[in-house]
Amino acid sequence: MPQHEQEPPGRIPAGGGRRLLLAVSGVLSFVAMLDMSIVNIALADIARDLDVSASTAQWAVLGYQLPVVALLLPAGRWLDGAGLRSAVLVSTAGFAVCGMVAALAPWAAWLIGARIAQGAFGAALFVLMPVLAFRAVPPELRARAMSVPATLGPLGAVTGPAVGGVLLDQFGWRAVFLVKLPLCVAAFVVAHRVMPRDGRLPAPDRRSLSDAGLVGTAVAFLLLALTFAPGAPAWLLLGLAAPPLLVWWLRGPGGRPVAAVLRASGTYAVNAAVLALAAGFAAMHYVVALRLQRDDGFSATATGLTVLAFPLAMGLMGPLGGRLADRYGARVTAVAGAALTTAGLALLVPLGAGDGWSTADVAWRLALAGAGMGLYGGPAQALVMGAAPPGATATAGSVVQLARSLGFALGPALASATWGFASPAADGAGAGAALTLAATAAGLAVVLLALRRTPPVPAPPGTTADTAPAARN
Secondary structure, eight states, X not given: OOOOOOOOTTOOOSTHHHHHHHHHXXXXXXXXXXXXXXXGGGHHHHHHHHTOOHHHHTHHHHHHHHHHHHTHXXXXXXXXXXXXXXXXXXXXXXXXXXXXXXXXOSSHHHHHHHHHHHHHHHHHHHHHHHHHHHHSSOGGGHHHHHHHHHHHHHHHHHHHHHHHHHHHHHHOTHHHHHTTHHHHXXXXXXXXXXXXXXXXXXXXXHHHHHHHHHHHHHHHHHHHHHHHTTTXXXXXXXXXXXXXXXXXXXXXXXXXXXXXXXXXXXXXXXXXXXXXXXXXXXXXHHHHHHIIIIISXXXXXXXXXXXXXXXXXXXXXXXXXXXXHXXXXXXXXXXXXXXXXXXXXXXXXXXXXXXXXXXXHHHHHHHHHHHHHHHHHHHHHHHHHHTSOTTOHHHHHHHHHHHHHHHHHHHHHHHHHHHHHOSSGGGHHHHHHHHHHHHHHHHHHHHHHHHHHSOOOOOOTTOOTTTSOSSOO
């Protein structure tokens, strides 16, 4: 994919300031993704305490997830014209305040409204954190930098239930919304002190609001269909309304610039691979946890500790993936990571038909797949951000974040449907594991295709730390 020189408005000072802002990008990616899963564990307590039905309480989760995913693309277009410092400060403060408001909710409507507003600020954080990491380091270190939010974000998603369970048992459901507050305050203070002033945050114009309404409606239809279809297949009809709305948007004045960024950067394949691998990642967690608890009789604690093998290996290998990409190239490292993940999940497929698997048998296979995801995440994001045209890094970041978020939503929904349709029922885990393998293998194939069609572009002679390509891809 073609490389573009990246302009560095509001250049971040070298030294400790850059390292601090890289940490900010990782921390805020972690808390934004943490909120995608941490509240699930508290839904029963929320329903009981606020005296509402379980379906109403579920909107404490959906109220956050829907605006996060729905607003990613409009937020990317809007934030391309914004000062990075102002955008980070406003998004972080808004996210934290909405969390406090949610924790104080006396009734369900208050809680849902706070979560919807928090999701809007969360969407901005998802877009901004790759951009912040991208600009926080010189070009020769960008793959390493991109591995920080690309690794810590998914770690937030998979550790959410464990963290939420501890907080729920010790302090009650309101603590689930407050646990992120100290991290947000620390990130705000660091960003305020370290980031240079680089422009104001403009108010959303009419086109941005129109884009948000159109894309938001389409993505909301899709996610609602995936969420409720396992219990009522008729919900799938709602998902059929999403593609026409997205096509309408892509052909309009709001969607054409996004399509132009994708064409100019040549990142269709990488974004498709991110979606496929995220779907496999999320489906695997669903299948393994359900099999161990429901079919094999393991306790929730044993299951949770087993599944943690994946994020632990991912977290350990994430920094190594960035270092390898900076030294040997982002493409080859991404392919190696996708291949390792595919191998680990292939070894899990017999779990559906096998008897007598121990937690250790499952854990080392999950660790192998997690190590591959750690190698893959940062280089893949560096490929996308490094190929973005000047002035379009937020748009490029929003597309890859949308691909990852849709993958996280699609994976469990497809795994649940596959498990349900499997016959006999005992083969459900095997069918779900096979689906997981198919998704990751598709992601690997797409990455290999992109590598074959687009050879690496060497850095032009005489480039400097501020004008060289983003990564040696």
